[in-house]
Amino acid sequence: MNMPSKSYSVTDSSPERLPENRGSALNIRVRNTLLWFRQPGALLSLPALLIFVAGFIGPLGLVVIYSLMPERSFAFNQLPTLENFVTIFQEGYYISYAWSVWLALVSTLILIVICWPVAYGLSRIFRRSMILTLLLVLPLFVSENVRLFGWVLTLLNHGILDGTTRTLFGWELPDMLYNAPVTVLGMVYVYLPFMLFPMSLGISMVPDACREAAFDMGATRWQVFKEVELPLAMPGIMIGCLLSFVLVLGSISEAKILGGQSIIMISHDIETAFTYAQNWPLGSALSTLLILLTAVLVIGLLSRLNLDNLLSRK
């Protein structure tokens, strides 16, 4: 800035300075980019960044591109079209979406209720004991399908449960497999750890003194829960909800193995489109919509959660 302009008002001097500023803006941007690479860790992060782009962003981009290709084609150098999306809305795929979202919602709600007391005990009474944690994680070491078939054998007509009661008491149990409730049971069973551990972490973040202070000021057990424990454990609960909701939304085996095709979830439709139907563009379009749906729900939740705010508290 030249000296005389200083004595005038700001509006007087700005027209003179503008072109000069524009010229240097590019320089500044280039310099800033170079400076960014000179930050500690910037270059070290490059390999991870490349893997992320090649392994995650890339395939995702391919799926989106495929969703815009004509039906039953395997090349993505054709003219983009929205016909797959039209098919989705015309052929009642929304039922599958609705089932997926509904089951994810129900499972997550059941998981919240079941996991709270377990997580509470885990973090407050057993103080996150290693053995107990290991026992709870152990089922994850066995393939999900194998565990689900275990349930099938148990609940099957003339299976372990029905067979036992028939032999011992002559009771005939009603059909338990191949319906919506048993599908939800499978989902709750499989995704329990994903709600339990974040939740117990959330509960262990509630300071003992806050709990005691509330109690000391006359709060009942319920009021301590409502006013202190629940809001302070909320980050953990939210993360648990997010994980289990997204996982159930994308799950396939529970509905197939336990639900026995009585319920068609969207992940099943996607699989069919890619495999039996050999219609990759339709499968991609279904996936893209699912990703969008998940993103809207998750981002909506995260923006309400404000993790930073909750975690940076002292």
Added chain:
Amino acid sequence: MTESILELQNVEKYFGDFVAVERINLEVKKGEFFTIVGPSGSGKTTMIRMLVGMDKPSRGDILMSGERVNDVPANRRPTCMVFQSLALFPHKTVGENIEFPLKLRGETKNNRKTRAIQLLEQLHLTEAYYAKKVSECSGGEKQRVALARALAFDPEILFFDEPLSALDYRLRKTLEKELKDIQRQTGKTFVYITHSLEEAMVMSDRISIMRDGRIVQIGTPDEIYNKPANSFVAQFMGEVNQFNVTRQDDARFLDTDTQDTYVGPPDADLQSGVLIVRPERIQILAEGEAADTEIAGTVQNQYVLGSRVQYEVKVTKRSLLVETMIGDAWNVGESVRLGWNSDQAFLLAR
């Protein structure tokens, strides 16, 4: 004689084999500022947890206004505690924190807010704090919010578990006095726990000193300072000069370590014990001045303590601590004559 609001009768608490507190008998009067002082591990935290109802005594009774409250849980006692960590709710604003006990009682929103703002004012915080987050407050402000919340509860007895220990010296001094003022204004009974006798002296009407789960002495600050029950209490206040002595005749004592003789309090019944002289009670004698006990020595070190100066003076086989007002300049290496009168020293059991 004012009525007693809190009474402990032979209270004991064990954790397995460990005796946390033993044979505690004390009485707190209504409207009193009562402080329990003890070093860490003396059982004072166990005491306060039993007093607020978070632990039950293993033996003995706790009476509040004459009624036994041993088995009454904390949420049904008319008492409230300010925690060491303050335990402010991080997810609530300052206002919501203060209103919390009122909300539990189902007070209307308007009443709650009026009371909260009234309390903020009483604790020298502006109305702007009402909507602030707890994390935006400084240490001293959080302290005031915690106190406001406890006052909103309107307890019959207000307990404090060393809430000032994390603050810097100056702020602590300010808050100590504010706390005393608030106690006077509200007329409530305050029971305060601290490890600092100095802090207790400033605020308390009466002080109880604990050691190893037992009460060593209960008395007014004046009694604690001038008539300590034993050398532990005497040392607790700060550095003291102590001599192991045996009585030679009525008021003369022989130092068993150095063979010096001192003039001590004539009325003490003990034949031997510890003779204690506080540093500020020893004078550096000018030419022509005399005292009951006189010792010659050399100034070895000088420490400025603010308004006072502490000298370490080497006498024959030991060194003594002497404190004077700042301005009396004695140089290191200078020869001085120390002296104290017999009523400035006290003889205590070992």
